[in-house]
Amino acid sequence: MGETPSRSADAGTGGTRVASGQERPAGASARVAESPVSTRTPGGDGLGLGGGGGLPRARAFGAERAFRGLTLAAGATVLVIIAAIAGFLIAKAVPALRADTANFWTYEGWSPNDTAPRFGIGTLAFGTVLSSALALLIAVPVALGIALFLSHYAPRRLGTALGFLIDLLAAVPSVVFGLWGRDVFVAPVRDFSAWLNQYFGWIPIFGGDGPFGKSIMLGSLVLAIMVLPIITSLSREVFLQTPTANEEAALALGATRWEMIRTAVLPYGRPGIIAAVMLGLGRALGETIALAMTLGITFGISFNLIENGGNTIAANIANAFGEANDTGRGALIASGLVLFTITLIVNITARAIVHRRREFTESAA
Numbered sequence: 001m002g003e004t005p006s007r008s009a010d011a012g013t014g015g016t017r018v019a020s021g022q023e024r025p026a027g028a029s030a031r032v033a034e035s036p037v038s039t040r041t042p043g044g045d046g047l048g049l050g051g052g053g054g055l056p057r058a059r060a061f062g063a064e065r066a067f068r069g070l071t072l073a074a075g076a077t078v079l080v081i082i083a084a085i086a087g088f089l090i091a092k093a094v095p096a097l098r099a100d101t102a103n104f105w106t107y108e109g110w111s112p113n114d115t116a117p118r119f120g121i122g123t124l125a126f127g128t129v130l131s132s133a134l135a136l137l138i139a140v141p142v143a144l145g146i147a148l149f150l151s152h153y154a155p156r157r158l159g160t161a162l163g164f165l166i167d168l169l170a171a172v173p174s175v176v177f178g179l180w181g182r183d184v185f186v187a188p189v190r191d192f193s194a195w196l197n198q199y200f201g202w203i204p205i206f207g208g209d210g211p212f213g214k215s216i217m218l219g220s221l222v223l224a225i226m227v228l229p230i231i232t233s234l235s236r237e238v239f240l241q242t243p244t245a246n247e248e249a250a251l252a253l254g255a256t257r258w259e260m261i262r263t264a265v266l267p268y269g270r271p272g273i274i275a276a277v278m279l280g281l282g283r284a285l286g287e288t289i290a291l292a293m294t295l296g297i298t299f300g301i302s303f304n305l306i307e308n309g310g311n312t313i314a315a316n317i318a319n320a321f322g323e324a325n326d327t328g329r330g331a332l333i334a335s336g337l338v339l340f341t342i343t344l345i346v347n348i349t350a351r352a353i354v355h356r357r358r359e360f361t362e363s364a365a
Helices: 063-099 122-153 156-170 174-200 216-240 244-252 257-268 270-285 289-294 313-323 326-364
Strands: none
Touching (some): 122 270, 122 326, 216 270, 244 257
């Protein structure tokens, strides 16, 4: 018998060298073939095996890093501007506060132009918070109802058209609302105030002997109409972003349209609703011209809503700035510092509520 010829790796030469792919013993798993191009491992100097090399090293300065730097600078600029505004207000307000002969926090009068200046922020801060809170109490339910109608009840074309009209209403200048409230809306409010006083005068907020008209109620109603488009537009956009699967799941379980909204739409949009309400509150707190035209501009803390009177920080600044001396301007700037602080606290609180609600929703999911 002759010798069995050895297998050759090269069919043309007939040599005795065994091919590398045939050196493995029978039953062994296949190995990855050596790459003809050697690559260095990312962590050392040795040669690595495999089909691909390490990731390319990031450039020292690229578009990504430049964009991140620009966004960081933009965020820092906002903080710098806020700090600069606060510093300006404090620097201008301190001399007037030192010259004040009354308690700035509790005194209910405003006479900073006298020889012995006497002024306080209590009445103005009370009127600002009261008128804004009453405006939100009136506007929020109406705004949410309109937003739900536009997003889930009205036909698509009608909802889109009414949404555009509401957005246009938000662009109306505040002076137009003020003139309308002073010249047109004051008469219906005066009649309504007299009716409330006649039948509900035993309630302190509707008591008094008159006159009625330019009151906290008139100013709050005008404010409510002014913040209504803002809250409505934002709430409508939030409701439209509710996942369709959530709504269909509620309807598939037998829920009615309102039950679906109550269980799927409102819980999902709660952070957006809170943000919309807080944005409307910020608009109401800082409103100037409209309240200057519709309030009775008196000094004194009173919960009566229908008698002539009421005043706010912004309205007082608009009315008194033209006749103020150096101390008077400093007093007005001091009141502006208080309004700045109130607005800042409201925005921080709203942000904290939205952030806490988001964390709760993510943890529950």
